[in-house]
Amino acid sequence: MSYPGYPPTGYxxxxxxxxxxxxxxxxxxGQYPFPSGFPPMGGGAYPQVPSGGYPGAGGYPAxGGYPAxGGYPGAxxxxxxxxxPGVPPGHGFGVPPSxxxxxxxxxxxxxxxxxxxxxxxxxxxxxxxxxxSQYPGGQPTYPSQPAAVTQGAQGTIRPxxxxxxxxxxxxxxxxMKGFGTDEQAIVDVxxxxxxxxxxxxxxxxxxxxxxxxxxxxxxxLSGNMEELILALFMPPTYYDAWSLRKAMQGAGTQxxxxxxxxxxxxxxxxxEIVRCYQSEFGRDLEKDIRSDTSGHFERLLVSMCQGxxxxxxxxxxxxxxxxxxxxxxxxxxxxxxxxxxFNMILATRSFPQLRAxxxxxxxxxxxxxxxxxxxxxxxxxxxxxxxxxxxxxNRPAFFAERLYYAMKGAGTDDSTxxxxxxxxxxxxxxxxxxxxxxxxxxxxxxxxxxxxxGDYRRLLLAIVGQ
Numbered sequence: 001m002s003y004p005g006y007p008p009t010g011y012x013x014x015x016x017x018x019x020x021x022x023x024x025x026x027x028x029x030g031q032y033p034f035p036s037g038f039p040p041m042g043g044g045a046y047p048q049v050p051s052g053g054y055p056g057a058g059g060y061p062a063x064g065g066y067p068a069x070g071g072y073p074g075a076x077x078x079x080x081x082x083x084x085p086g087v088p089p090g091h092g093f094g095v096p097p098s099x100x101x102x103x104x105x106x107x108x109x110x111x112x113x114x115x116x117x118x119x120x121x122x123x124x125x126x127x128x129x130x131x132x133s134q135y136p137g138g139q140p141t142y143p144s145q146p147a148a149v150t151q152g153a154q155g156t157i158r159p160x161x162x163x164x165x166x167x168x169x170x171x172x173x174x175x176m177k178g179f180g181t182d183e184q185a186i187v188d189v190x191x192x193x194x195x196x197x198x199x200x201x202x203x204x205x206x207x208x209x210x211x212x213x214x215x216x217x218x219x220x221l222s223g224n225m226e227e228l229i230l231a232l233f234m235p236p237t238y239y240d241a242w243s244l245r246k247a248m249q250g251a252g253t254q255x256x257x258x259x260x261x262x263x264x265x266x267x268x269x270x271x272e273i274v275r276c277y278q279s280e281f282g283r284d285l286e287k288d289i290r291s292d293t294s295g296h297f298e299r300l301l302v303s304m305c306q307g308x309x310x311x312x313x314x315x316x317x318x319x320x321x322x323x324x325x326x327x328x329x330x331x332x333x334x335x336x337x338x339x340x341x342f343n344m345i346l347a348t349r350s351f352p353q354l355r356a357x358x359x360x361x362x363x364x365x366x367x368x369x370x371x372x373x374x375x376x377x378x379x380x381x382x383x384x385x386x387x388x389x390x391x392x393x394n395r396p397a398f399f400a401e402r403l404y405y406a407m408k409g410a411g412t413d414d415s416t417x418x419x420x421x422x423x424x425x426x427x428x429x430x431x432x433x434x435x436x437x438x439x440x441x442x443x444x445x446x447x448x449x450x451x452x453x454g455d456y457r458r459l460l461l462a463i464v465g466q
Contacts, residue, residue, distance in 0.1 A: 143397050143435070155426035156433075156465040159194040165204035168193065172201070172217075173209055181220045183455040190232055191462035194426060198233050224414050225456040231422045232463075237269070241276040243419060244285065248292045255293070255380045260402065260419075262304040263387040264395065270307035296339045297381040303347035304384075310350040320356035321364075323349065327357070328365050331376040339381070342373070346388045354392035396431035397439065399424055403432070404440055407451040417448075417460070425463050433464060 168189050175185035193201065205213040217229055231239055240261050247257035262270065277285040289301045323345050330341035349357065361369045373385050390398040399420050406413040406420075424432055436444040448460050 143394055143438070154428065154430040155424070156429045156463060157191070157194060157425045159197055160192055163193070163197050163200075165197070165200040166208060168197075168201045169205040169208050169213070172205065172213065176216055176220045183221075183225070184458070186217075186229070187455065187459045187462055190229060191459055195232070195236055199235060202233060223456070224418070224452070225454070225459065227414070228418050228422070228456060228459055231418055236423060236426075237272040237276045238280065239419075239423065240265070240269070240273045241280060241285075244273070244277065245281050245283070245288075248288050253292045255297070256383070256416075257419075258289070258293070258301055259380065259384045259387050260416075262301055263384055264391050264398065267307040267309055267311055270305060274305060274307070293380075295381070296343065296377075297379065297384060299340075300343055300347065300381055300384045303343060308348070310348060310353065312350055313352050315352050315356045317356055317360075320353060320360045323353075323357045324360035324364055324369075327361060327369065327372070331372050332365060332367070337376045339377075342377075342385060346385055351392040354389065358389065358392070394435065396428050397435040399428075399432045400436040400439055400444075403436060403444060404447070407447050412451045414452075417452075421460060421463055429464060 171185055171189055175182035189201070190198065202213045205211065205216075214230065214233060217233070218226060221229055234242060243257055244261055247254035261273070265273065274285050277283060286302055286305055289305060290298060293301060326341055327345060330338035345357070346354065358369045361367075361372070365372065370386055370389055373382060373389065377385060387398065390401075402416060403420055406416040420432075421429070433444045436442075436447075440447075445461055445464055448464065449457060452460060
């Protein structure tokens with residue numbers, strides 16, 4: 001079936017994308033056979049969560065990683081707001097109501113977002129690229145999103161000028177014809193075309209040669225390179241829906257994938273994913289979530305897949321104060337936790353509103369909201385709630401953190417690496433690269449180069465613009 005009106009309007013706009021008057025379409029149902037039409041994803045499965053929380057490689061501190069109440073070294077006494085080095089007293093976590101950049105964190109240049117090392121490191125620095133579990137004085141290190149990033153995002157891949165789908169199809173045909181494969185020719189085309197243009201190349205290939213480009217690529221490639229190429233040729237909404245389906249298929253569930261997609265996408269993107277999931281796989285996403293998850297985590301994901309978050313960019317500061325008080329009374333201010341209150345506020349409020357609520361909470365509770373969530377929750381619901389708050393503060397920083405932990409330590413979580421690089425390549429990968437350099441004192445390209453090899457590395461580096 002065709003999938004009209006693609007790409008979804010929910011993606012952040014940037015100049016020249018999508019080209020005026022151009023529309024792509026979803027591949028006919030079954031063009032990507034599932035699951036046999038895709039190679040097994042190496043390293044994509046997540047270990048079971050031990051009773052104490054997550055392993056450190058998951059990218060989130062374990063619930064026990066924050067000291068118990070009162071246990072923060074150097075924390076201010078009740079009644080005083082926590083302070084960052086160099087920040088005047090009274091300024092809490094996040095962006096102040098005035099909208100000015102938070103001075104405790106570096107502000108990226110307003111004109112361009114380069115891929116090189118950040119000029120201004122985070123206060124205190126992170127020696128060796130290791131992100132400390134807490135900030136001096138008991139504050140977490142998660143940077144708030146400067147206004148310059150909020151105003152416009154930028155992908156590393158943009159539509160190429162003078163695009164000729166037939167010519168590109170011919171280049172790919174020659175690269176795969178005869179003995180051996182010219183992988184460099186494939187990289188040069190694929191890494192320098194927008195997803196919309198790749199869909200047109202796929203159609204032109206079938207028109208010119210009567211063959212399916214995806215099947216030809218699968219026969220010529222293997223392993224991580226094959227996975228990356230096929231991901232690049234999937235329409236973005238289909239790729240998200242496909243990733244969700246794979247995360248819930250078979251034994252076990254990859255909860256981190258569900259969190260990463262459902263807690264970070266816009267309303268429009270989520271609604272498109274839900275429709276695509278139904279049309280391509282003949283399944284109801286909400287029902288699959290209910291059957292594969294449980295408890296408060298299930299409720300959070302069901303809330304997310306409604307795609308009904310308030311997206312009004314204006315901030316109601318009175319509501320922020322009231323929400324902060326409600327969250328305090330639902331968590332730290334009582335014995336036990338009222339999980340439904342956290343779910344309601346974090347699932348419905350706009351991201352600017354949540355930033356204001358986090359600011360108000362920090363002033364009121366002498367602790368930032370992220371730390372409170374870590375103290376009150378555990379398991380995957382903790383990760384889901386923190387993902388929402390992290391995206392409200394700084395979405396590029398969230399993805400930078402996910403990429404870092406996908407490559408940190410022994411082995412590489414290639415599925416997460418591929419998924420984030422591909423899905424953010426036309427949205428905000430430039431900002432993700434910048435935040436990566438600021439948070440870990442090394443460029444994303446440097447870490448990718450050290451963790452991958454061959455044509456797979458070459459294509460990844462071409463996408464990230466290294």
